[in-house]
Amino acid sequence: MNMQLSRRRFMIGAGAGLAGTTIGALGFGDVETAYAAAIRPFKLLGTTETRNTCTYCAVACGIIMYSKGNLAKGEKADIIHIEGDVDHPTNRGTLCPKGAALLDFVHAETRLTYPRVRKPSSDKFERVTWDYALDRIARFMKDDRDQNFIAKNADGVTVNRWLSTGFLAASATSNETAWLTFKVARSAGMLVFDNQARV
């Protein structure tokens, strides 16, 4: 194989956005300069780093999220890159095939963006406001609890339980969310209350 051709093919293969003809026109002597100019700046320059942990399994690998924009300064922050945290004692910077693609979870096309309601028999979701959704849920809860709350059992013992409404809690939420969820569910008397621990 012709060495020049090989080198030229390598340069095309390397990408860098240069058409083959341009390289030809410049001559090989200037290739390095052109190549350097075509490399985009390091993408993490000027980003904000935030420490987090992987949302998937319970190894709980440390991650660093890089965002354009800084929440601490009141800006909007768009996460553009996620990688393993080298300081983390468990994963020491590494990630698995799931964790390495975390950015796709953050920006999944199927992320939900506003509250929606599917009415009985309907074949579609309709957008509603948060106030509408939350008030409607609270109304359902109140009416169901008032109707079906069991204050005493058949033996007249005070049992104060509410069985006609149930709650499945998420085992990827924070401990703080879990505690508030516990407070709200249990104070209302719920016993049909579980998390993923069983599955």
Added chain:
Amino acid sequence: MSSLGPTFGRGAMTNSWTDIKNTDLVLIMGGNAAEAHPCGFKWVTEAKANRGARLIVVDPRFTRSASVADVYAPIRQGSDIAFINGLINYCIQNDKVQWEYTKAYTNATYLVKDGFGYQDGLFTGYDESKRDYDRSTWDYQIGDDGFIVVDDTLTNPRCVWNLLKEHVSIYTPEFVERVCGTPKEKFLQVAKMIAATSAKDKFMTSMYALGWTQHSKGSQNIRNMAMLQLILGNIGVRGGGMNALRGHSNIQGLTDLGLMSHLIPGYLDIPTDGAPTFDKYMSTHLFKPLLPNQTSYWQNYRKFIVSFQKAMWGAAATKDNDWAYDYLPKLDVDAYDILRAFELMHQGKINVYFCQGFNPLLAFPNRHKLTTALSKLKLLVVMDPLDTETSRFWENHGEYNDVDTANIQTEVIQLPTTCFAEETGSLTNSGRWLQWHWTGGTPPGEAQHDIWIMAQLGQRLKALYEKEGGTFPDPIVNLTWNYKNPGDPTPEELARELNGSVLETVPDPADSTKVLLEKGKQLLNFSQLRDDGTTSCGCWIYSGCFNEAGNNMARRDNSDRDDAGVFPNWAWAWPLNRRILYNAASADVTGKPWDPTRKLLWWNGTVWTGYDVPDIAPNAKPGVVSPFIMTAEGTARLFARTLMREGPFPVHYEPFESPIPNPINPKIRGNPAARVFADDLAQFGDAKEFPYAATSYRLTEHFHYWTKHCKINASLQPEFFVEISEELAKEKSIANAGWVRVWSKRGSVKAKAYVTKRIRPLICDGKTVHIVGIPLHWGFMGEARKGFGPNSLTPFVGDANAETPEFKAFLVNIEAISSGPVA
């Protein structure tokens, strides 16, 4: 949780991920860490590379964990107890027991009541009509002094050791081969390697996950291995342990915090109808030590529960009203677990159901039943970052979700939540580390934090009660809510509540000029809790996570003295920042470490010292106070007393759907103490109609039903398949990558066939058993191609103790078909 608790006292992984590097031998059985927990598995690689540790994998499939193992042993799914009891029998028969450890730190020497017995697969007290036991004989002999009768010589036939020896004697290598399909020579090779860790200075770690839990006797699978680890002296030591590899990032935390039907944070119990008063409740929670000088730390129960009630209801919980005991709902059944919940929903008895970051339409068994059940709700509320199948259970997706939309009357409200990257807070990892994480991104659209959503719902419900009155509003309107912004509490405020604080100044009884506890201060840890209403604490085991020193969960010092693998200043671990549970068992009865090269704790003549926080009172004398401080005995339990529904020793039972009859007693189907609802019993299939043993599993490229929403993962593993052996493919004329139909008594799916050498037929009970592997990552939403999950096929029955569904062993049939599903 339902197995380690009854055995050791706490239901949690005993060691940490980083500690795995300290081991001599890794046993991966009931899990597949290389694929499901890859970055944790790296510590197995470290141990192999740096210590010369060896790896054994026991699995129906030749997994990626198996591909780097020193020994791989095949096993039929659902026969683990036969295998492990076989290992225990081997160790006893060959005198491979860490005797000093077993005698001092387990209940081997304790005498059991004369009424207790076992025959033909059943213990004393069985009532077939109730599928339950009268467990009154399953306990120790108690002497006149109120303590357990002990036989240190191990000669009394009623001592736990001799009962265990007799119990496991039928599990010979031949029996193991017959039931498990594991060739006898392979079993013996494994047994020999494992038995070698009975040496005082050799340790094995057990790494397991859903491969053990998702059986109708899942808790006993785990308990069985915990027993083996005890007689080998492998608990409480560096490189040892029962390492429960949790599947979700905060499944440990949610369980610690009591988000389960029968729990209160910190593993306290929700009261039952049988305890109408607080006094009655406390009378069953005294935890008096069963041997002299023992810690029995649960003796402090009253402090935990009173401080919890104060955290919930503050000033409304007083001594005079029994700390608002009536505010707690009382249970009339063991639990309203997920299976019971969907059974009730199926009966039309549930009106409103919340799914917070949970996709039960794919995660629970018998999908047809789930769809029918969800269709009977008045309102389904889904809070999730993603558009899940559950929230669209009413939408027709052809064969993938063939429902009659117009006839489904359920209203569905979908609430968009933030994801991990957009929230701040702590998660509890598998090794009990509470690690803080920080918000780094702006949520999409109008997505909101779960905390905000729960606060809004709670506050709106409260407002309705305040405005309209209604049924028993007291616990709702009096709920503690001391947040700066009541509509949006901060994670820090909530974490501080979990840690607990001082409500009223407590003077020092020894010196009236001093105070013991100062009002308004955060508690140092749970040792300061009181039962007089002066302290408040949301979750006693988390006390210490956010004290006056600040947020300990946010600590990021990754130093590790002498490379012990402990990392004591990274984040914070419950309880009291202890990294290895029961760590006083790492030393002998004089306080000297079993292995001087792998010291963890040692007795310096006055106190315990070492690399970890002692899991015992620092001045508790070795040889006097035993290291399992959470049990009333002070020791760990080879005999579980009454704490396991199906018996104090594990027995091999076949799965409810099995290719062979129960080899011990053919009349017993499944786990005799597992709850089965009538409709579901009628939906069990038999081996005549469904001859193939199916199992579900996960792929390394996917996480449950989440990553099919991610482009990269959906590209890596785009399409549903089932995995079968070359032998079965030949027998059924199935081509690799050809279409097949797989069906059970409960449903049918279509998939591409993946014909491999990773699955091989086994000979069990003289019969060839073919295994069908069904991965679980597909549905009808997201980026990946539409597909099915194993839950379209699996039976609606759970473990007798934990109600974890039997996803790992069921029966199917399979046939080649000409083309795939019509969407």
